[in-house]
Amino acid sequence: MQEMIDRLRSEASAAIAAAGDDAALEAVRVAVLGRKGSLTGLLRGLKDLDDTARREAGAALNVLKEELSAAIEARVAVLGGGTPAASSGYDLTLPGHAPAPAGSRHPLLTVLENICDIFHGMGFSRDEGPEVELDYYNFTALNFPDDHPARDIQDTFYFNEKVLLRTQTSPVQVRMMERREPPLACIFPGRVYRNENADASHSSEFFQVEGLVVDRAVSMADLKDTVDTFVKNFFGASAPTRFRPHYFPFTEPSVEVDMQCILCGGKGCGVCKQSGWLEIMGAGMVHPNVFKSAGYPDDRYTGFAFGMGIDRIAMLKYGITDIRLLYENDLRFLNQFRGVQ
């Protein structure tokens, strides 16, 4: 019996798919589901089986009947789309008139907003700072000593000895702490600048989101949790993260945060350079000297900070292979990001 059911399933499905118009489809329907149809015949034959076999075959036949009815209906919809509706005489296949032409959001800023939304949900407030910054806020207050090689990490555009284009969103940390007492939980999105030549993965202008939390006893474990929560919310998967010790003058301990490669699941691929990991942000515990810059008393607070490059995250999310595409504003690129992202 099961064999006959299987054969009927494949034959009938093929016939439905092959039906080129309504009439042909109707013929198939009659041949299978009609009063003298093959499936109907099998149903009739059930009475000759013993109890167990009848129950099983009956259930199977009913499933098949529903499957085939659904397939016929689906086929009707497909075939029907190509024919004018008779009742009104309207050509209902004519294009509609949109209330407005289709515009688009830039993927970079969409990602930036998505990230801010996630942190907002975790209780972070949002603020911004100037893009043309004092050397003091961009470096000195962040514990980059004068004449120290740490300044070489970031190639900087200078206007004069005291004024530069910020190389990171971190100066907003100090500006915020100068104005407010903890507890603080803030994010600072914005544009940053590095004096380097553009290639597929570097741009001299790009975007970051900075995070800062300061309270009486926040710890590195809290940082890890916060990062994990963000990754889970943003990438929609529970991709594991790892902390790698690193160096930033304004955090101590400092780490780089890697996320298991979302494209290969950690097996190694071109995007993660076979490592199985993707670097997504730098982070760490706020350095005591930064608290000093902010005018906070020694030892009273602990805090963590993190910063991530939005461009890279947008590229990962959308599979964009060249960062320059983000700044060329070609409609063939922009139009691909229409709709809810």
Next chain:
Amino acid sequence: MKISLDWLSDFVDWTDETAVLAERLTAAGLNVEGIEQINKTFPGVVVARVLEREKHPDADRLSLCKVDDGTGAPVQVVCGAPNVRAGLTVLFARVGAELPGDLRIKKSKIRGIESFGMICSATELDLGIDGAGIIELETKLPSGTPADELFGFKDTVLEVEVTPNRPDWLSHVGVAREVAAIYGTKMSLPPVFNAVQGGESLGMKVRVEHYADCGRYTAWGLQRVKIAPSPRWMQNRLRAIGARPINNVVDITNYVMFEMGQPLHAFDRGQLAGNAITVRRAPKNTSVQTLDGQTREVEAGTLMVCDEKGPVALAGVMGLGNSEVSEKTTEVLLESAFFNPSLVRRASRRMGLISESSYRFERVADWDMVERAALRALQLLQEHAGARIVPDWADRHDPDHRPADPLPLRVWQVNRLLGTAVNTGQVAQILQRLGLKVQPMGNAESISAGAVNMMVHVPSHRRDLLLEVDLIEEIARIHGLDQLTGRGGYRAPGGAVRRQPDVVRERLREWLSACGYAEIVTSSFMESGDHDKLALAADDARRATLAVVNPRHGGDTQLRTVLAPSALVVSRRNLNAGATPPLRFFQINRVFRPGQPLGREIRHADEALLPAEHEYVQVAVAGWRDTGLGGLPCDLLEIRGTVEALAGHLRLPLVLQPGADEPWLDAGASWRVCTADGRVVGVAGRVAPAVLAAFDVDGPVALAEVRLDDLDLTPAAARFVPFTRFPAVKRDLSLLVPSGVAFGQIQDTVTEVGGELLELSELFDIYRGKGVPEGNAAFGIRLKFRSGTGSLKGETVDAAIGEILAALKDRWAIETRGL
């Protein structure tokens, strides 16, 4: 930084395979970015003897040789090297040999003569730089010996990223220390020369002008030095990590630097004038020739090493050509010193000269390594350069130099900062593995708030450990950052605050994209000619820009003061790419205006140096050539409509007044965007044709820019006003409007005369042509009347319309046209 594992294994043992070692180093903070396998082999290349050499019959510079490659029968080969001659022992690539660069040796015919192989030069085998031509080997080597036996080597090289705080990792010994800490094993230091004090005098006086500039300077004498290539193993290791072998003396100084992290410098003693070395600042600007052959300007105040005549080295950066070790050198003065990191860094940066030496000195070298590294170099020089060591040596060092003070450590603070629950014993053990000395304090086990549990002594190679928190980082990375588990994420007490301008900006973006505009992100820089292209007046305040003093090569320098150029560039790009007009773009972006008020609270005196950052919303419609209502260009109508709708969306009472005072807009097709009190906050209109031409845009562009930070983006919430339930009466008028009368004038009149009963008046058509006298236009206007007190009677409406028509006729000579 490259680390040779062959070299590393001189100092420490590990059992893991390379990939695991790399992972563990990365997890400890020494990020391994790449693993390179070096397997230098020379398949098919053997030692051979040149039996005969004669001139090639058809080529002056080629030789025809017969070589014995160990197979018995002499092999005929054509050779182009000038130094080939009978009796030489050479490296010979047989037919079928594979050379670096995927070169496969085949039987060939050179100028009519068959050649069965190739006699190789150093370059061809990637063994160094060619001297006279082909490599000349020792004559006693038997023919047929595979080149692999002489020159082959295998190594694994780690490419590691060394952060600026860890100069100790810029050497093999330093990385060996880390490996030992990771695996909890011991490491050993390289062997050194056991210097004998006293005896023969160095004959050289050393003077350090200021110990603040140079904390320690040692000089060592070597005699009877024989300059020659360094031993093959040393060359292999240097090449493996990307350094270029030069000669035994120079290679040994480099080798010791890569091994122990201490830069050394070798002077040709014979070239040094007099018998004194002084470390001092340059008194005035001078020009010197550095080892790399370049002439460089040295600023006054730069730290120099000088002989009795003048400078012989830029301290810690590079030696000078005047005292360079050469093939003729027989006596060497070896320098090992500790230079002030900031001075080295400044000199290196001012001269654009970054050397392996300056890189290490500016990151702070290891004080304790100064002497030991010199002794290691002496040992190697004695062994591989035949040097006789002068037993005496010169040593000047800061008498006030002290080891770093021990750091107090609170286990309470470790756990507070990391969110861990480690105890004193665990902490002490981790620190000891890192080579730090731990001295228990007070009640070592008491980890109550603020209690100091131990004092930690930091060795001289870890001068990055300055604070308690630095020790906590060491504990974190060795304890393992993957051990951290917390409370499920920090939540700010009091919850998040969302600033209204952020909300409004985001809604505005959503709305503009829903209206059909594509959001763009454009550079904050402008091109140098943009202000001229925009036809800005010479005294236009927007010509004052901030310019970066160190732009990228060919990059723009000025920050933009106007957004308009970016929209024109984007329009041009997309029109040229064949996009179908109309093209619609928008952006919310900043311009930078020096000398303008900042509009924010100032805490730092220098903030006056910063420009104001004004934020604009810009909308653009490009390439639309159609005309619409009243014969106006469609893009002009749309840009006006967009600005009006935008004002509505922001609940701001903005109005457009004809004629923008903006040189890049067409004066007859533009508006000022004003607030209710008449303040101009933006412009809208068509870009002037000359400006379009200057920006090379092939098509019209309508633009609007409104300054957002000048607007109140926290408008009051809507308030409900009760509406009347009595019906409205609609009437359509067709007016014959003489030329010169504007719709706005008609509308003002209608509104004024219509009074309270007139609820709405709107234009629905403009017609010119048949039935309308030349020069006139027929305006179709819809009026809607309603009363708040009762249903309107026909005659009341008729009376109102009568008044309106009379006023229109009276003021503007407008006639009614039969409908």
